[in-house]
Amino acid sequence: MSASISVIIPIYNGEQDLPGLIETLRSQTYPASCVEYLLVDNNSRDRTAEMLIAASEEMATQGITLRPLTEANIQSSYAARNTGIRAANSEILVFTDADCRPQPDWLTLLIEPFAKENIGLVAGEVVALPSQNLLEKYADCKDVLSQKHTINHPFCAYGQTANLAVRRQAFEQVGLFRPYLTTGGDADMCWRILQGTDWEIEFVPRAIVRHRHRATLEELRSQWKRYGCSNRYLHELHGVDLQRELKGKESLRRLARWVLKELPINTLKVATGKGSAVELLQTPLDLFSFNARTIGQREAKLPEKAKEIDRL
Template sequence: MNNSSVDATTAHSFWPQVSVVVPIYNGETDLPDLISCLLAQTYPQDRVEYLLVDNNSSDRTLTYLNTAAELSPLTIRPLSENQIQSSYAARNTGIRAATGEIIAFTDADCRPQPQWLELLIQPFSDQNIVIVVGEIAALPSKNILEQHADQQDTLSQKHTLAHPFCAYGQTANLAIRRIVLEKVGLFRPYLTTGGDADICWRILLAKIGDLKFAPGAIVKHRHRSTFKELQSQWRRYGRSNRYLHELYGVKLMPGLKPKDYIYRLIRWLLKEIPKNILQAIAGKATLVDFLSTPIGLFTAKARYSGQSEAKLPEKAQIIEWL
């Protein structure tokens, strides 16, 4: 146990056995930073195992995982999911191998902060709590697209927690009691997006227990830095909306008509830009403020395209069980 773990142990008496599941696809370049973040966790090392699941990577991910398992003082268990190409299938592989009473989730490209796991797990001391959602913050932004996403809090769980159908947490920072997964099943392995909402909703709609937000349990994630990455991200949000519509009847996001785009662009040119110029002179506006509207229209179009073109896979109805 490292020193931080010893200090943390004196601060709390609630230290259940935890299994952290991380799906990984071609994550070789992300793994050194991820492992460093896991080593820095204040949660006692003898109370946590890390199940790192390679999802048929074509790089050296699995080799790196095996080496890390041998050399790290952490309990790292490398696993493989090669049958189904889906992060949810990989998470299911991790859950099945897990020994902890609480299963925590994050992703290979996330950077859990030192107290992440400690603060994510503490709310489970209340037996009514069955899901805990931590916050997702941005890594330092380097360009306009990333700064725009910062301004919009794109990654924050506040958006999913306020979902009009039912609150949920993204699997980048989520923990669930193992016992409830025995009751409602695991992730839908053939979904490619929307599975985090689905599993939270199945638990909450079954009225098995409550969800708690732990804002201090932070993982950091990088924003998309190119238009191609940004388009892919928002198209995925659109596909998720379509899938959840077909599974739960969730309302679809309305698309903007051509005249709406024209109106918003004219309003941007004639009203917003002059206003931003005045604010810039006063030192209260940046380039991000000037470009917020066109970037927002770009992401809205990408989301609607993803929603319009998506079709729920037939196998997505399948729920795997422990």
């Protein structure tokens, strides 16, 4: 008999994302009778709430349980996830995001490792959605979203909540997400479990969730600045080493090398059909991203309330 699982998804202003998300949930191969989908509206200002109600009613006619929930007190995806955890009826809790697109066999593959009694967390892979956008191709080339980076983190393995499953028992032992934390909460939670209990984590590359990369320079800058903020917060919470900053002189040397050496070589490759625009612009995009991360790391200051841990 298939295990009972609860899928928890925080949503903020998800009007554009919901139709695609609902379709991927409807397409899951895991027995619908064993799954409840808890979609938590985090104080949205668009039509998210009414769309969730309509989707719940429609999916009920197909034998699929979708429960709309609300977290309006704290504006944080981690607080919304905590609301879902408290309402969940299952022992295995699965997390993804509203702008993710789980593949049909996602749930089936993701929960297989829980057959082993020592496994408390399971991370699936995050793969980019197809795109012709240059910045998205750049991020895809760098494998920015891949969980292989988080699983092999030098401090301690973790999984991103875009594609992660956790035993309820683990939350009972170490507490829930920090509700006032704005970034880095997935690493923090996983580390508290892996370092404070005997549970282990397993990576399932075949359990795939697709996600779109950032498509504009502003979105790319915001993403990498948030990575910097996360580094700072996790440094203060766990003593994690801060990412090495790219100093001004080093940036100028790398930019000069790009102009004088890399750009002419890669321009020739593109002209002869042996290279791509991504290769042509990789170094300046790297410098742009690393600079944004450095700014985030320098400017971030962990709020005192962000240290609080919710409990079941």
